[in-house]
Amino acid sequence: MPLPFLTADRDLDDRAAETPALPHDEPDHWRRPYRPGPWRVGAAAVLLLLASFVLLSAMIIAMAGSLPGAGACALIGVLLTALAVRLVRVGVWVSAQGLRQVNLLRTTTTPWNALASVRTLQQPVRWLGLPRTVQGQALIVERAQGAPLRPLITDHSGDFLARPESFEQATDVLEAWASEHGVPQGRPGGSGSDRLP
Incomplete structure (x- = not known):
């Protein structure tokens, strides 16, 4: 029995370098552009x-x-x-319609044309979603109007803890999705993402 909430493009590692913007054939289908991490799957x-x-x-x-x-x-x-099941579905989902942030108790969907910027920043982030914070990286999305979204993904979340390559790949794919749909990269009027070297 297929479990669509666990799918995330099985061959993403091979295809991301060739087509980083849209590494799939169905842009209207909601999908998470990364695999759920072992911490999240273990808790589920x-x-x-x-x-x-x-x-x-x-x-x-x-x-x-x-x-x-x-x-x-x-x-x-x-x-x-x-x-x-909801815990495994938590994360960022994308399609041609926009960006969907699925949390444990609520889901926020924002169309691409309502986003002002997408960038990766170094900032304090929660460790595995707990109140304890550590210095890390987060993918930040700002809306054209209204309050900014919570950090989409961080390198210390249940999906990316101790998996820096997966975090970099996920941010690259999400930024490529945003760029494909006309969302500026980096701070509006700025020079791009403030990612760690």
Whole structure:
């Protein structure tokens, strides 16, 4: 059974150098231009393991004759499964329509023509999404009007921690998508991204 939320162009590593802007054939299809990292996939796997134990408990409770308790356990198991799936879907998705930032509880979609700039900056970033911050890099998107989006991706997130090459490749692909759709690179009126050497 295919799991579309895990797909991210299997041959992206080989094709990114040849066609960095649009390394796929369906620009209208929403896709994440990078693979989910091992930290995110591992956390989702732990949640699914916990959900399987809870659902097994629900079955045992139902066989013992306590249907309300079994229903409560089944509901908790379903919620844990939905949380695991949502955790794997978290990230940045792109298509010809715009840029979509999927968070655990909400999704923000912004059309390309509403973006003012896309750039990579060195700044304090959250380590694995926790309150602790470390010095790192983040891909920043500013809107033409309104508040800027939260950092799209950082090199210390669950997708890119200890994977600097993957972070560089993801930022290159996202910046190429933005450039393909007319979004300026770097600060408006500036000289491009402020990426670390």
